Amino acid sequence: MLNFQSFNLQSGPTVLNYLFTLQPHFYTKMQVVKHISDLQTILNIKREEGLKIGFVPTMGALHEGHLSLVMIAGEQSNFVVVSIFVNPTQFNDKGDLDRYPRDLQKDVDLLSTSACQLIFAPEPEEIYPEPDTRQFNFGQLEQVMEGKFRPGHFNGVAQVVSRLFDIVQPDKAFFGQKDFQQLAIINEMVRKFNLPVEIVSCPIIRETNGLAMSSRNMLLSPEQRLNAVHISATLFEAANKTGELSVEELCEWVINRINKNEFLNTEYFEIVNEMTLLPVKSWDENCKKFGCIAVHCGKIRLIDNMEFGVRSA
Numbered sequence: 001m002l003n004f005q006s007f008n009l010q011s012g013p014t015v016l017n018y019l020f021t022l023q024p025h026f027y028t029k030m031q032v033v034k035h036i037s038d039l040q041t042i043l044n045i046k047r048e049e050g051l052k053i054g055f056v057p058t059m060g061a062l063h064e065g066h067l068s069l070v071m072i073a074g075e076q077s078n079f080v081v082v083s084i085f086v087n088p089t090q091f092n093d094k095g096d097l098d099r100y101p102r103d104l105q106k107d108v109d110l111l112s113t114s115a116c117q118l119i120f121a122p123e124p125e126e127i128y129p130e131p132d133t134r135q136f137n138f139g140q141l142e143q144v145m146e147g148k149f150r151p152g153h154f155n156g157v158a159q160v161v162s163r164l165f166d167i168v169q170p171d172k173a174f175f176g177q178k179d180f181q182q183l184a185i186i187n188e189m190v191r192k193f194n195l196p197v198e199i200v201s202c203p204i205i206r207e208t209n210g211l212a213m214s215s216r217n218m219l220l221s222p223e224q225r226l227n228a229v230h231i232s233a234t235l236f237e238a239a240n241k242t243g244e245l246s247v248e249e250l251c252e253w254v255i256n257r258i259n260k261n262e263f264l265n266t267e268y269f270e271i272v273n274e275m276t277l278l279p280v281k282s283w284d285e286n287c288k289k290f291g292c293i294a295v296h297c298g299k300i301r302l303i304d305n306m307e308f309g310v311r312s313a
């Protein structure tokens, strides 16, 4: 049962109190702020109280994958901030940006029963009062897979995440393994610039049919959504075939099998070294190996990944 108070995202005050009832006798207060100054006023108080700040950056259109990050953040910190911001600088495709699902009210409702205590939902001009011209260089980590097929994407991700880290100054930040390459880039950014934040990597949450949860799934038609299950099903099957086929043969097998489905068109599938993100040539290479895939389902582009094979001794 929800009980709203002064909650109006369009015209309300900048700090909005959102009260909800879990049990009639138990109230939790979650705040939604749009401005950096309001956010920092609250966080400074929390820090003075000795609380450790956990931060979950998102682009909204929340699902259980996001909620799992919030849950882990709640277990590992004392005050959880979730940002909801569709960052324009990381979209290389304007159509993708225009289509990106947005429903702040629904997101607030979902977070109201989570460990989140503060939502930061800024407008673009709050994050970018001036255009961000910074150019990051992550070397080969940004030149493969997503970086290759979405030019400029990781520069935009680094721009917004570094800006959000500056604003929130979290003790820990939580990212999903679904965005496997993004995690590698964020870890590298933190290492390279010696940022005072611990990055926590959280497992992929899937639908019961195996499809990796993603905000973009809600843009699929029911028929596309059913067929998209074929992506994870093929990855699971392939991950069990590592002894039977060479790495190259298995990559071909995955691509052919997925492309046989008339709804799906594979952009890339690579089995890569977890650390370097470079394709592995043999199962004998002594590293953790991940099969990473991007598939077009109509106009919607989906990604997924899975660990393949075991490390040799």
Ligand SMILES: Nc1ncnc2c1ncn2[C@@H]1O[C@H](COP(=O)(O)OP(=O)(O)OP(=O)(O)O)[C@@H](O)[C@H]1O
Pocket: 057, 058, 059, 060, 065, 066, 068, 069, 174, 175, 176, 177, 178, 179, 202, 203, 204, 205, 206, 212, 213, 214, 215, 216, 217
């Ligand atoms: N299924 C999932 N399991 C675990 N973490 C996830 C999952 N989906 C998204 N995340 C994580 O949530 C954070 C915010 O992601 P984002 O808001 O872009 O959602 P998304 O579902 O990845 O959207 P999309 O892939 O459609 O852009 C990222 O760290 C991302 O890795």
Ligand SMILES: CC(C)(CO)[C@@H](O)C(=O)[O-]
Pocket: 057, 058, 059, 085, 087, 090, 157, 160, 161, 179, 182
């Ligand atoms: C990390 C992130 C929130 C930056 O916009 C986005 O890339 C995402 O949702 O994965």
Ligand code: BAL
Pocket: 090, 091, 179
């Ligand atoms: N979670 C990935 C963000 C993006 O596709 O831009």
